[in-house]
Amino acid sequence: MTTQFAKSSRTGRSNWLGGIERLSWMLGILAILGFLYLPIAVLVAYSFNDSRSLTWPMSGLTLDWYQKLSQNDQLIQAFYNSVYVAVSATSLTLIIGIPAAIALDRFDFPGKGLFRKLILLPIALPGIITGISMLILFRSLGFNLSLQAVIVGHATALLSVVVTLVYARLQRLPASLAEASADLGASGLQTFFLITLPNIRTAVIGAGMLAFTLSFDEIPVTFFLTGRDNTLPMYIWSTLRRGLTPEINAIGTLIVAMSIVLIFASVLLLRDKTKSKNV
Amino acid sequence: MSAPSSGRLWRVAVLSPPLLWTFVFMFIPYSILFVYSFWEQVYPTFQPAFQFGNYLQIITDPQYFNVLSRTLKIALFVSLGAMLVAFPYAYFLVFKVKSSALRQVLYMAVVAPLWVSYLLRAYTWKTILGTTGILNSFLMSIGVLSEPSSVFLYNQTAMIVTLIYVFIPFMVMPIYAVLEKIPKSLTEASNDLGVGRLRTFFLVTLPLSIPGIVAGFTMTFCLTFGDFIAPFLVGGPDGLMVANVIASQFGAALNWPLGAALALVMMLIVLTIVTISDRFEQLGKGKFA
Numbered sequence A: 001m002t003t004q005f006a007k008s009s010r011t012g013r014s015n016w017l018g019g020i021e022r023l024s025w026m027l028g029i030l031a032i033l034g035f036l037y038l039p040i041a042v043l044v045a046y047s048f049n050d051s052r053s054l055t056w057p058m059s060g061l062t063l064d065w066y067q068k069l070s071q072n073d074q075l076i077q078a079f080y081n082s083v084y085v086a087v088s089a090t091s092l093t094l095i096i097g098i099p100a101a102i103a104l105d106r107f108d109f110p111g112k113g114l115f116r117k118l119i120l121l122p123i124a125l126p127g128i129i130t131g132i133s134m135l136i137l138f139r140s141l142g143f144n145l146s147l148q149a150v151i152v153g154h155a156t157a158l159l160s161v162v163v164t165l166v167y168a169r170l171q172r173l174p175a176s177l178a179e180a181s182a183d184l185g186a187s188g189l190q191t192f193f194l195i196t197l198p199n200i201r202t203a204v205i206g207a208g209m210l211a212f213t214l215s216f217d218e219i220p221v222t223f224f225l226t227g228r229d230n231t232l233p234m235y236i237w238s239t240l241r242r243g244l245t246p247e248i249n250a251i252g253t254l255i256v257a258m259s260i261v262l263i264f265a266s267v268l269l270l271r272d273k274t275k276s277k278n279v
Numbered sequence B: 001m002s003a004p005s006s007g008r009l010w011r012v013a014v015l016s017p018p019l020l021w022t023f024v025f026m027f028i029p030y031s032i033l034f035v036y037s038f039w040e041q042v043y044p045t046f047q048p049a050f051q052f053g054n055y056l057q058i059i060t061d062p063q064y065f066n067v068l069s070r071t072l073k074i075a076l077f078v079s080l081g082a083m084l085v086a087f088p089y090a091y092f093l094v095f096k097v098k099s100s101a102l103r104q105v106l107y108m109a110v111v112a113p114l115w116v117s118y119l120l121r122a123y124t125w126k127t128i129l130g131t132t133g134i135l136n137s138f139l140m141s142i143g144v145l146s147e148p149s150s151v152f153l154y155n156q157t158a159m160i161v162t163l164i165y166v167f168i169p170f171m172v173m174p175i176y177a178v179l180e181k182i183p184k185s186l187t188e189a190s191n192d193l194g195v196g197r198l199r200t201f202f203l204v205t206l207p208l209s210i211p212g213i214v215a216g217f218t219m220t221f222c223l224t225f226g227d228f229i230a231p232f233l234v235g236g237p238d239g240l241m242v243a244n245v246i247a248s249q250f251g252a253a254l255n256w257p258l259g260a261a262l263a264l265v266m267m268l269i270v271l272t273i274v275t276i277s278d279r280f281e282q283l284g285k286g287k288f289a
Helices: A002-008 A012-046 A064-070 A073-106 A112-124 A127-141 A147-172 A175-183 A188-199 A201-216 A220-225 A232-241 A246-278 B005-036 B053-060 B062-096 B100-115 B118-129 B134-141 B156-181 B184-192 B197-225 B230-234 B242-250 B256-288
Strands: B040-042 B045-047
Touching (some): A012 B118, A064 A246, A073 B005, A112 B005, A112 B256, A127 B256, A147 A201, A147 B005, A175 A188, A188 A201, A201 A246, A232 A246, B040 B256, B062 B156, B062 B256, B118 B230, B156 B197, B156 B230, B197 B256, B230 B242
16 A cells, blocks of 8 residues: 555656566566567478578578478388377386385385485486486496487486476375375275375376476486487487588477477466365 | 384385386496496497596596686586576565466466477477577578578587576576565565565575575586586587596597596585585575574
8 A cells, every 4th residue: 555655656757667667577587588489489480481481581481391201201201209208107116116206205224315316316417427427327237329328318317207207296285185095904004005096196297297398398317328329319319410401490499399289288287286285 | 113024125115116226227337336436448439447537637638628627617607697587586576476376377487488398498498599590590581691690509608508508497597486485474574674675685585595595506507517408408619527438438539537537526516515505504594594
């Protein structure tokens, strides 16, 4: 109330200054939004450009590049490889990561501090470190580099993401729930599937979606661990070595479309969470 | 919580997969990496040894020292640049936007690109800044340039711009989080006591937002420090960063011991920064408690 009163009693000159201030804020924010979205807009727009060159202004519209994509067997194979890797790595990292988060939240055991540090390390550590250390491991053991090696590498690097998200949710979950379940005679397995998992469901789904996205886009670990098979980002990467093509813009546009679907899905999941809170 | 035998079994079942996994795929590989850094190259391969030659080479050979200091410099510029863009944006959202729906939309607008492929976001800058790119042809069409210029791409500035663009969400998120937590009553009280808005900002808002700035700075710095994609896409001959050099030691140069030593130096720098920033946050927490 007081601020409102103070504002209305200001002189015309400070109103004028306030207007300038508001205008410059708006321009600044618009510039930042432009900085964020112009490149993505360029990517999408030029995937429909009917010339090979990426010059301004665009010459005309075409769907040729999308048609070319559908005939590019290498690219389609790379896409399937990426889906295979991302789905497997996400499942693995959830299977290992959820128990890890539960252990960190509920159990005390010797070496817990080291375990926590180790498992969270890849959050801060560049992906290349995970990549080369696993390369050395696999080579020392005599294993061949392959998509399976990539899956193990991704699952390890993404463990930190899953553990962080699931642990944060577990911390907000009262321990009394699981204790009550145990007191009533439920086994650990029953308590997990009937009490704990339903309560951390959205965190698990969110972590899974994030892990999938990160794995689908991963380069530093894949770069060192893949054999002859390419994932989609590695295929794009190797195409970029040869120069720019509008085909890349077309793949990019499809990936952006997929990301938008994922973003909306995650927003909907968030809404689901707030609803269940009210009930 | 007296554990019956089934409870103990459950504990073992929960604990062993993650413990085993982290031991086999994290503890052992990091240890081998450490061991390798003392090995020596005997062309065309390398053999076990215990010597500090690789580390010595990193310190004394200007080639490696320059790459390290360049990487540090670029990571610093990227973090500073991202902060200069992110802070006003987050400040605007928290203190200037009245409608919470608009605030959420603008927040999502900056975080959403994280879901879009990192490689593609970096790649778009190549198409924008290149000699046959959009910026050049745009400047020519409006008559600023008469012929395409190559000054925009393949240099450190292009790399810094690209990396700021890619990592900016990591800066906005923590700064937004701390600004949002500052009670409005605090700045109002300061204003009511006759302190000007600028001084309120420097004496109240900015000091309280330091933990968020430090968190964002650390994240952006570490991500940039380990990046090897932007140098490849938009960096020039003078744009190699540590990760590129490590990659080439494990690839064409086939000097794994030197690569391992470089990786450990990188790890040391990143972990030092994370530790300092953790201490800083703890310090901040202590103050408010």
